[in-house]
Amino acid sequence: MKTVVRSLPAFEVDMGGIPVYQPFPTNNVEQIDPFLLLHHSKFSLEGGVNPLHTGIGPHPHRGFMPVTYVISGELHHRDSLGNSSIIGAGGAQWLNAGSGVTHSERPSAKFAKEGGSTEVIQLWVNLPKANKMSAPNYKGVSKEEIPSIEIADGLTFDLISGLYDSQWGAIRSPIPLLIGAVEALKDATGELILPTGMQGGLYMINGEGSIFGYGIVEEKTFYQVSSGEDNLKISLDQGAKALLILGRPIHEPLATYGPFVMNTQTEIMKSLRDYNHGKMGVLIEE
Numbered sequence: 001m002k003t004v005v006r007s008l009p010a011f012e013v014d015m016g017g018i019p020v021y022q023p024f025p026t027n028n029v030e031q032i033d034p035f036l037l038l039h040h041s042k043f044s045l046e047g048g049v050n051p052l053h054t055g056i057g058p059h060p061h062r063g064f065m066p067v068t069y070v071i072s073g074e075l076h077h078r079d080s081l082g083n084s085s086i087i088g089a090g091g092a093q094w095l096n097a098g099s100g101v102t103h104s105e106r107p108s109a110k111f112a113k114e115g116g117s118t119e120v121i122q123l124w125v126n127l128p129k130a131n132k133m134s135a136p137n138y139k140g141v142s143k144e145e146i147p148s149i150e151i152a153d154g155l156t157f158d159l160i161s162g163l164y165d166s167q168w169g170a171i172r173s174p175i176p177l178l179i180g181a182v183e184a185l186k187d188a189t190g191e192l193i194l195p196t197g198m199q200g201g202l203y204m205i206n207g208e209g210s211i212f213g214y215g216i217v218e219e220k221t222f223y224q225v226s227s228g229e230d231n232l233k234i235s236l237d238q239g240a241k242a243l244l245i246l247g248r249p250i251h252e253p254l255a256t257y258g259p260f261v262m263n264t265q266t267e268i269m270k271s272l273r274d275y276n277h278g279k280m281g282v283l284i285e286e
Helices: 109-114 265-276
Strands: 004-009 011-015 018-024 035-045 056-061 064-072 074-079 084-088 092-096 101-106 116-126 137-141 148-152 155-161 177-184 188-193 199-206 209-211 215-217 221-225 231-236 241-247 255-257 260-262
Touching (some): 004 018, 018 221, 035 199, 064 084, 064 155, 074 092, 074 116, 084 092, 109 116, 260 265
Antiparallel strands (some): 035 116, 092 137, 148 155, 177 241, 199 241, 209 215
């Protein structure tokens, strides 16, 4: 049975004026290979605002995959590849930045007009050197497009990406991953049968529960699990929700600068030049 090797409570940090909860990276944890960071954020709008005056405007990425899970509300993704996608609660946005792309993340026009709150988790998933300069691509999926697996009475697992119990998730990843949302429709106990050789763990979005062999788990905390064994037994209180993330470690050097994740500082400098020369596309929002 998988065990918890460490718990990482999320601390509030400022990301360009947007407060987010971040369990990693920390001063002691650079990454949980292949995951570079996890951000959990919630923002509210009063309504009657221009959607282009809020959210996160056009910015570039290269060398990794920003993955966003929408907990509540909705998010509008646009990118320089021509994609425009509005994803609501329970859905996911998956951007493989590859060699470079420019995108924005804002509330939809309807949401900005009517107001409300949006809560999301964003993961940065590293790409190996062999994939960093691949062609970028994007896929958005609604909750209805994500397979929902009952792992116990009252306990569901929405399979965003990866292979679980002979079933593939809604999004195929270029690297081995298992990502999905676990939700308790009532007080429930169940067992996730998980692959060996992957690193990651369980991030408690809200509510409480317990992991067998460890004890009580609390919201806004990431619980890293051991990589060797193949099952994780959990109990969650009614209404509790968690995000499971596991991935095959890449074991390559990291060089990072803002929105670029490469292997060397020389590659970072080239990324900056390429972006300034317009090689990561231009996004004109409408």
